Amino acid sequence: MIKNVCIYCASSDLIDRIYFDEAERLGVLLGQRGLNIINGAGNKGLMRVVTDAVLASGGTVTGVIPEFMVQKGLLHLHLTKVIQTQTMHERKKTMAELSDAAIALPGGYGTMEELLEIITWRQLGLYQHPVIILNTRRYYDPLLEMLARTFTEYFVREEHARLWQVAETPEEVIEAI
Numbered sequence: 001m002i003k004n005v006c007i008y009c010a011s012s013d014l015i016d017r018i019y020f021d022e023a024e025r026l027g028v029l030l031g032q033r034g035l036n037i038i039n040g041a042g043n044k045g046l047m048r049v050v051t052d053a054v055l056a057s058g059g060t061v062t063g064v065i066p067e068f069m070v071q072k073g074l075l076h077l078h079l080t081k082v083i084q085t086q087t088m089h090e091r092k093k094t095m096a097e098l099s100d101a102a103i104a105l106p107g108g109y110g111t112m113e114e115l116l117e118i119i120t121w122r123q124l125g126l127y128q129h130p131v132i133i134l135n136t137r138r139y140y141d142p143l144l145e146m147l148a149r150t151f152t153e154y155f156v157r158e159e160h161a162r163l164w165q166v167a168e169t170p171e172e173v174i175e176a177i
Helices: 017-032 045-056 067-071 088-098 109-123 141-152 158-162 170-176
Strands: 004-008 036-039 060-066 081-085 101-104 131-134 165-167
Touching (some): 004 088, 017 045, 017 170, 036 045, 036 088, 045 060, 067 081, 101 109, 109 131, 131 170, 141 158, 165 170
Parallel strands (some): 004 036, 004 101, 060 081, 101 131, 131 165
């Protein structure tokens, strides 16, 4: 049974409004189910929006953040629980260990790196839980095409195409978890 959901997403406030709207809708759906969200504890971008929506809808949020980011003033101040780490590597490991599922919303380098790492951990058997990509506005289509090419070029075995699921809407994410 899924109780703790890791969310990877953008920390930018400059992105299109649709991404904020979809992140908020997902946060409401997760919060209404009383789930605990595990994220990077940030106070900006989609991370802030998901956190606020989950908390306002009855869920809880565990933020995992390296100390250097706290010192930069990036910590969301209303989290249910905060776990401080020394490094980004420790942060990602902790987030994965605490979660029963992982969801990637649109994001930048960090989000994509986290998504590819958790997919790799599934491939290696280090992470046994669902990984869902929320493909708002077809944001992840180029990455999904690249991942498909890894199969056609035989860099990755075809059976590893089932390591993640793609959802087009927040409601589809909920169905997948």
